[in-house]
Amino acid sequence: MPSKPRRTGHVRAQPLIAVRDVEASSRWYQEVLGCESGHGGPEYEMLLNNGELVLQLHAWDLDEHANLMGPDSAPRGHGVLLWFETTDFDACVDAARALKVEWVEAPHVNLNSRRWEFWVKDPDGYVVVVAAESRARRS
Numbered sequence: 001m002p003s004k005p006r007r008t009g010h011v012r013a014q015p016l017i018a019v020r021d022v023e024a025s026s027r028w029y030q031e032v033l034g035c036e037s038g039h040g041g042p043e044y045e046m047l048l049n050n051g052e053l054v055l056q057l058h059a060w061d062l063d064e065h066a067n068l069m070g071p072d073s074a075p076r077g078h079g080v081l082l083w084f085e086t087t088d089f090d091a092c093v094d095a096a097r098a099l100k101v102e103w104v105e106a107p108h109v110n111l112n113s114r115r116w117e118f119w120v121k122d123p124d125g126y127v128v129v130v131a132a133e134s135r136a137r138r139s
Contacts, residue, residue: 089132
């Protein structure tokens with residue numbers, strides 16, 4: 001089989017999740033991750049960090065997009081982790097604690113990756129992982 005030519009373009013993830021309340025979810029992610037609104041509104045949101053797209057939020061049952069219909073037709077996010085890397089781990093931990101999030105895994109060092117992590121559920125039940133290099137945590 002002949003080899004394919006090497007691609008030179010760049011790929012960047014731009015995840016989109018469906019949520020029940022776009023504005024409430026936007027506030028939650030802004031608080032936990034320290035990002036900002038790039039669009040805003042009750043139907044769709046673009047969350048940015050330093051001008052770069054981090055996550056998109058979309059209201060359920062709008063525009064008849066495939067897979068964004070019927071929020072109760074399947075478990076949300078089963079098998080999917082929304083994984084974010086930060087250079088300000090302590091601030092993310094403090095924000096999560098202030099929001100009284102549902103913890104899946106408290107802040108810890110992952111022995112395999114040697115990185116700090118915490119796992120929480122967002123307001124819609126999606127599992128969110130926030131990770132940082134071990135040196136990013138001061139305490």
